[in-house]
Amino acid sequence: MSPLRLSTAITAAILLGCFLQGCTSGPRTVRAATVKASKDRRDAPEFTLKDADGKTVHIADYRGKVVLLDFFATWCGPCKIEIPWFTEMERKNKDRGFAVLGVSMDDEGWEVVKPFLAELNVNYRVVIGNDETAQLYGGVDALPTTFLIDTSGKIAAVHVGLAGKKEFEDGIEQLLQPGGIRRDASNRMSLPAFAIRTK
Amino acid sequence: MLLTACLCLPSLFAQSSGYLAAGEPAKVAGARSAAVQAKIPVTVKVGYHVNSNTPSDDYLIPLKLTWISTGALEAGAVTYPKPSLEKYEFAEKPLSVYTGNFELVANFKVAANAPTGPGAAVGKLRYQACSNKACYQPKTIEITVPYQVQ
Numbered sequence: 001m002s003p004l005r006l007s008t009a010i011t012a013a014i015l016l017g018c019f020l021q022g023c024t025s026g027p028r029t030v031r032a033a034t035v036k037a038s039k040d041r042r043d044a045p046e047f048t049l050k051d052a053d054g055k056t057v058h059i060a061d062y063r064g065k066v067v068l069l070d071f072f073a074t075w076c077g078p079c080k081i082e083i084p085w086f087t088e089m090e091r092k093n094k095d096r097g098f099a100v101l102g103v104s105m106d107d108e109g110w111e112v113v114k115p116f117l118a119e120l121n122v123n124y125r126v127v128i129g130n131d132e133t134a135q136l137y138g139g140v141d142a143l144p145t146t147f148l149i150d151t152s153g154k155i156a157a158v159h160v161g162l163a164g165k166k167e168f169e170d171g172i173e174q175l176l177q178p179g180g181i182r183r184d185a186s187n188r189m190s191l192p193a194f195a196i197r198t199k
Numbered sequence: 200m201l202l203t204a205c206l207c208l209p210s211l212f213a214q215s216s217g218y219l220a221a222g223e224p225a226k227v228a229g230a231r232s233a234a235v236q237a238k239i240p241v242t243v244k245v246g247y248h249v250n251s252n253t254p255s256d257d258y259l260i261p262l263k264l265t266w267i268s269t270g271a272l273e274a275g276a277v278t279y280p281k282p283s284l285e286k287y288e289f290a291e292k293p294l295s296v297y298t299g300n301f302e303l304v305a306n307f308k309v310a311a312n313a314p315t316g317p318g319a320a321v322g323k324l325r326y327q328a329c330s331n332k333a334c335y336q337p338k339t340i341e342i343t344v345p346y347q348v349q
Contacts, residue, residue, distance in 0.1 A: 075260045075327060076334040078289040105336065116258075142333035161333035162289055 041154035044069070044147065045136035049103070049127035052114060057101070057127050060153065066093075066175040067149040068100045068168065069137075071129065074116040075106070076143040078162035083120050085165045089172060090124040096176055097151065102126035103133060105143060150175050217338050218247045218328035221303075226317075228347040229309045235272070237344040239264070239303040241324075248296040249326040251282030255295045260327035260337050264303055269320040271313035271348050275306035288331050305344060313348045320344040 044059050044067075051057050059069070070086055072079035083102075090100045102124060104113045109128050117126060134140040137147065148157040148171050157171050222240040229235040243249055250259045266274045280301045284293035307320065320343070327337040 073334070073336075075258055075337070077259070077287070077294075077329065078333055080258075081289050107337075141335060143335070144333070161330070 038150070038152070038154070041150065041156055044149045044153050044155050047129075047133045047136060049129060049133065051125050051127050052110060052117070057125065059101075059149070062099055062101065062149070063153045064097065064151055066098045066151055066172060067147075068098075068172065069103065069147040069149055070100065071103045071105055071134070071137070071140045071143055071145045073105045073143050074112050079144045080120070081162055082144055082146070082165075082168075083122060085168065087121060087123050089168065093172060093176065098172060098176060100124035103129040105129050105134065105140065148172065148175060217340075218244045218335060219249055219324075219326050219338070219340070220244075221324055221340055221342055224305075224344050226345040226347055227307070228349055230349045231309050231313050232311045233309045234275075235307050235309060235346065237305045237307070237320075237346075239305060239324075239342060239344070240300065241297070241303060242300050243298050243328070245299075247328045247330050248285060248287075248294075248298045249328045251295040251297055252279040253282065253295055255284075255290075255292065259294070260325070262297065262324070262326045264305065264322055264324045264342065266320060266322040269307065270318035270346070271310050272307035272318075272320050272344075272346060273310055274320070275308060278304040278306065287329070289329075307344075307346075309346075309348055315348045317345065317347050320346065 046059055047057075049057050059067070068086060068089065070079075070082070072083065086100045086102070089098070102122070104126055106112050106128070113126065113128065129140075137145070142160050144159070144162065146159040146163065146168070147155050148159075148168075150156045156175055159167070220242050222242075224237040224239045227235040227237050249262050252261050252263060254261050262279070264277045280297070280303070282295040282297055285296050285298070286293045303324075305320075305322075322342040322344070323339045324342050325337060325339045328335045
């Protein structure tokens with residue numbers, strides 16, 4: 001067998017093996033980065049989307065608030081677990097400078113999203129997303145994907161997949177504190193690490 | 200070069216193949232008006248599942264094979280395997296899913312006026328995959344069934 005053919009055969013075998021077994025031991029384990037100090041956070045990408053009333057929504061509209069930005073879909077089981085939590089968090093914290101903003105990734109649009117929101121008694125604003133929005137936020141291949149955005153419009157934490165309710169609550173609470181930070185013993189700014197597995 | 204290719208494979212693979220792969224079925228052959236079957240091998244990536252053709256809840260997207268063009272074949276029913284009921288962290292009750300390897304059986308009848316010779320039926324397989332913690336956008340892959348009218 002020529003070196004080229006051998007190389008091709010090995011490559012094909014690796015590709016097949018990766019598919020059958022996964023190149024890791026199973027589903028990707030996504031560990032959201034430890035929340036960075038304010039100076040290291042990047043701006044939440046701007047988008048222009050429509051809400052259920054046809055009103056234009058920009059992420060910049062939320063500057064000055066802590067925002068939980070939730071990418072979801074009506075066909076996503078894990079999303080249905082988290083959405084009632086977000087409804088509760090909106091109710092508890094809306095008067096404290098906090099808002100939830102849902103971004104539906106349903107191709108069918110409001111026809112399927114409106115009944116879904118009604119069924120779950122969603123009390124926060126929702127917009128219909130698209131591929132362009134998803135790309136701005138890193139692709140958003142897995143749903144739910146949730147971003148916590150600080151009052152200056154910067155991404156403070158990312159959850160990929162179903163996360164723990166307390167992790168959201170802790171993150172929101174800390175971002176709502178004056179300055180949105182806490183300091184550890186060495187006086188370094190820190191926020192909790194959101195270590196999320198998407199298994 | 201090989202090393203470079205190997206290092207790049209996981210990301211290339213993830214973008215192009217998703218969570219389910221379907222192999223090309225063996226060529227089916229039959230005379231005019233004969234019933235023929237194509238077995239389509241399907242593999243779901245380890246650690247993931249796809250909803251069966253009869254999901255447990257209305258909101259879930261089913262696995263579905265439909266035909267775009269069948270050439271000299273007349274499409275019949277698609278036979279899906281028996282799904283398994285699996286419990287996942289995000290659902291209260293077990294879900295009807297497929298995991299691992301399974302086969303779809305596509306039933307055809309060769310048209311009475313079919314010209315002899317080769318051809319191909321082309322269809323699309325829509326699926327929606329999840330892990331235990333996350334779900335992924337529905338995807339559609341093309342299925343080709345080669346045939347020979349005898």
